[in-house]
Amino acid sequence: MDSSSAEESEISDSEIFEYKEKPYGLLKSGELKVKGPHGCLRCPFCAGRKKQDYKYKDLLQHATGAGKGTSNRRAKQKANHLALAQYLENDLANEIEQAPQVQPPTPAAPQTDRNELLCVPWTGIIVNIVKRFENGRCIFSEEYLMDKFYKYKPNEVVLFWDGGKLTGEAVVKFNNNWTGYRNCLEFEKLFESDHHSKKDWVSKKALSATHMYGWFARADDYESVGAVGDYLRRTGELKTISDIVDEEDRGRQDKIHNLAYELDMKNENLDDLKIKYNEKNMSLSRLLDEKDRLHHDFLEETRRMQRMSRDHIQRVLAEQELLNSDLERKKKQLDSWSRELNKRETRTELDRLKLDEEKNKNDVRNSSLQRASLEQKKADENVLRLVEEQQREKEEALKDILKLERELDEKQKLEMEIQELKGKLEVMKHLGDDEALQSKMKELQEELEEKEDERNDVETLNQTLLTKERQSNDELQEARKKLIKGLEEILNGPRTNISVKRMGEIDGKVFQQTCKGRFSPDEAEIKALELCSLWQENMKNPEWHPFKIVSVEGNSQHKEIIDPNDEMLEDLKKEWGNEIYEAVCKALLEMNEYNPSGRYVVSELWNTKENRKATVKEVVGYIMKQLKTPRRRR
Numbered sequence: 001m002d003s004s005s006a007e008e009s010e011i012s013d014s015e016i017f018e019y020k021e022k023p024y025g026l027l028k029s030g031e032l033k034v035k036g037p038h039g040c041l042r043c044p045f046c047a048g049r050k051k052q053d054y055k056y057k058d059l060l061q062h063a064t065g066a067g068k069g070t071s072n073r074r075a076k077q078k079a080n081h082l083a084l085a086q087y088l089e090n091d092l093a094n095e096i097e098q099a100p101q102v103q104p105p106t107p108a109a110p111q112t113d114r115n116e117l118l119c120v121p122w123t124g125i126i127v128n129i130v131k132r133f134e135n136g137r138c139i140f141s142e143e144y145l146m147d148k149f150y151k152y153k154p155n156e157v158v159l160f161w162d163g164g165k166l167t168g169e170a171v172v173k174f175n176n177n178w179t180g181y182r183n184c185l186e187f188e189k190l191f192e193s194d195h196h197s198k199k200d201w202v203s204k205k206a207l208s209a210t211h212m213y214g215w216f217a218r219a220d221d222y223e224s225v226g227a228v229g230d231y232l233r234r235t236g237e238l239k240t241i242s243d244i245v246d247e248e249d250r251g252r253q254d255k256i257h258n259l260a261y262e263l264d265m266k267n268e269n270l271d272d273l274k275i276k277y278n279e280k281n282m283s284l285s286r287l288l289d290e291k292d293r294l295h296h297d298f299l300e301e302t303r304r305m306q307r308m309s310r311d312h313i314q315r316v317l318a319e320q321e322l323l324n325s326d327l328e329r330k331k332k333q334l335d336s337w338s339r340e341l342n343k344r345e346t347r348t349e350l351d352r353l354k355l356d357e358e359k360n361k362n363d364v365r366n367s368s369l370q371r372a373s374l375e376q377k378k379a380d381e382n383v384l385r386l387v388e389e390q391q392r393e394k395e396e397a398l399k400d401i402l403k404l405e406r407e408l409d410e411k412q413k414l415e416m417e418i419q420e421l422k423g424k425l426e427v428m429k430h431l432g433d434d435e436a437l438q439s440k441m442k443e444l445q446e447e448l449e450e451k452e453d454e455r456n457d458v459e460t461l462n463q464t465l466l467t468k469e470r471q472s473n474d475e476l477q478e479a480r481k482k483l484i485k486g487l488e489e490i491l492n493g494p495r496t497n498i499s500v501k502r503m504g505e506i507d508g509k510v511f512q513q514t515c516k517g518r519f520s521p522d523e524a525e526i527k528a529l530e531l532c533s534l535w536q537e538n539m540k541n542p543e544w545h546p547f548k549i550v551s552v553e554g555n556s557q558h559k560e561i562i563d564p565n566d567e568m569l570e571d572l573k574k575e576w577g578n579e580i581y582e583a584v585c586k587a588l589l590e591m592n593e594y595n596p597s598g599r600y601v602v603s604e605l606w607n608t609k610e611n612r613k614a615t616v617k618e619v620v621g622y623i624m625k626q627l628k629t630p631r632r633r634r
Contacts, residue, residue, distance in 0.1 A: 017079075017082070019076070019079040020079040020083040022083075023083040024083035024086055027044075027083060027087040027091075028091060032044040034087070034092070036053070040053040040054070041053070041056060042054060042059075043059060043062060043063070043081075045077065045084065059088065060088045062081075063081045063085035064081075066078065067080075067082035115240050115242060116240060117218060117219040117222075118216065118217070118218055118241070119217035119218065119219075119221065119222050119232055120176065120237055120239045121173060121174070121175075121235075122173075122176060122180045122181050122183075123172065123173055123174070123216075123232065124171070124172035124173075124188065124216060125170070125172070125215055125216075125228060126169065126170040126214045127170075127212070127214070128167060128211065129159070129168045130167050131166055142157040142158070142159055145157045145159075145170055145172070149172065149187060149190075152184070153179075153180075153183050154173065154174055155173045155174060155180075156173045157170055157171070157172050157173075158171045158173070160231070169228050171228060171232070184216055185216065187214065187216075188214065191214040196211055196213045196214065197213065197214075197215055201213035201215075217236075222238050414454065414455050414458065418451045418455065421444055421447055421451060484603045484605060497607065497622060498606070498607060498608070498618060498619050499605075499606050499608050500603050500606065501603070501604055501605075502601050502602070503593070503595070503601065503602050503604050504539065504588075504591030504594065504601045504602065505536070505587060505601045506532055506535055506583055507583045508528065510579050511528040511529075511532045512524065512525065514576060514580055515531070531580075535584050538568065539587060539599065540599050541599070542599055546562060546568065546569055546588065547562060547588075547592060548560070560592060562585045562588060562589065569585070572584060
């Protein structure tokens with residue numbers, strides 16, 4: 001941007017004609033090249049332009065147009081192009097391109113009279129073609145004749161044969177230009193050199209000749225009777241060399257007149273374009289002047305607005321100072337009023353606090369009553385469900401009690417034996433001091449001590465086993481959790497015997513299959529997701545408990561099953577069918593078994609082969625087996 005401004009400031013428009021002498025000298029000395037390596041002309045001052053190959057007239061027009069005063073170029077560029085125009089006019093005048101004179105092509109000197117009638121397009125005739133084989137090829141064929149006379153460049157060969165197809169005649173067609181005319185004459189010369197021309201054929205026709213005869217088709221051939229004459233009249237016409245030359249001259253003159261007319265029209269269009277260019281250039285100059293005037297007006301208006309803005313800011317600051325002083329005075333007055341009001345409010349503050357305290361107490365009591373009523377309502381609604389859960393817990397406790405009772409029986413049996421021994425010892429103590437009794441008492445005492453030691457050992461072992469059982473159970477549960485967390489992705493392959501199953505999760509494939517039969521493919525997928533998500537959320541609702549307790553046949557135990565009379569499940573079955581109903585019931589039973597209190601989906605190790613809960617031992621064994629199995633190479 002700085003360099004362009006520096007160039008602009010080097011010279012002014014009034015110095016253009018004085019400055020052009022410097023680039024003109026550089027052009028004459030050869031430092032600035034105009035002629036390219038291949039003789040083409042280029043502008044040395046427009047190096048960045050794509051077009052660099054000019055004709056002399058085009059480059060002169062470019063230099064003259066760029067150096068005009070109406071051009072939008074900078075003054076230095078105008079001076080450079082004026083120097084280029086002067087150099088082209090004074091030093092490269094010999095480069096002016098002369099319009100080439102159109103010379104009509106001189107036809108080959110005809111071997112016949114220019115006024116002789118010839119068959120057009122140029123045509124040769126071959127007669128006395130005897131059907132025979134030469135080098136394995138049939139002479140009586142178009143391909144053979146095309147190959148034989150290929151150096152004369154025939155376009156087509158047409159054969160005509162007699163009724164017995166033993167001898168025939170042929171028509172050889174050449175290009176309809178002067179080259180074809182020369183080829184047809186050379187074709188005729190070939191037969192004349194071998195004495196097989198038309199004259200020879202006429203003189204030897206009565207003889208039994210076996211050679212082919214050929215000549216240039218003329219008027220007598222055109223008017224002859226036979227297949228050849230019919231073909232020539234059907235496909236050609238008779239013309240003289242003079243007629244053909246005159247027709248070409250007339251066509252050439254017509255083309256010259258047309259080109260001259262088009263050139264005149266182009267020149268007129270070019271003049272119109274120049275006029276439009278000058279008008280656009282003048283309009284652009286006026287627009288640039290208007291732009292400069294508007295820019296000057298804009299700067300003046302900007303300065304005026306800045307002055308007004310400064311004056312306005314000064315007035316605002318003065319007004320702000322007055323307002324600040326007035327505000328300070330009013331602030332002091334308000335402070336005195338505030339102190340007076342504080343004195344008056346102090347006397348009523350206690351009364352207001354008492355009223356607020358009473359109001360808060362009433363609000364607390366009302367909210368407590370509302371919450372209590374809501375809690376009571378929820379408790380009433382959940383009584384039946386809690387009773388059912390308590391019944392189930394009682395049944396599990398009965399199982400534990402029976403197990404403990406068996407252990408207690410063994411312990412009581414041991415206690416009875418100990419008491420019995422103690423009773424015997426007491427009896428023996430009262431019988432006297434007999435040595436036999438003393439010996440028997442000693443034995444009983446030793447047996448009693450052994451029984452008590454055995455009882456203590458049993459109790460100690462029982463406590464130890466209970467502690468170990470609890471620890472083992474805790475460790476086992478922790479191990480299951482870690483296995484589930486770490487192997488959730490590994491154990492979910494399509495062919496694994498052990499997997500991680502989400503207990504209580506509804507199978508979405510059943511919903512997709514059902515919805516595909518009722519909706520379009522895109523709508524079915526969305527509807528299946530919405531329906532599956534809705535019923536998964538319904539299962540989390542703790543107030544919905546679609547189960548009932550039934551007794552097991554032949555056993556005093558009870559278990560929970562799906563209540564078929566539940567309203568929500570009945571509506572689901574009626575609306576969406578038995579498959580979705582069974583999928584939801586299956587998920588409900590799993591959730592009721594594995595997480596009845598939380599009512600959310602839990603993960604569990606699962607034996608897919610036997611369709612049951614997998615043990616930790618099975619999972620570890622399966623993982624070790626997979627690790628030992630060598631992986632297949634890809």
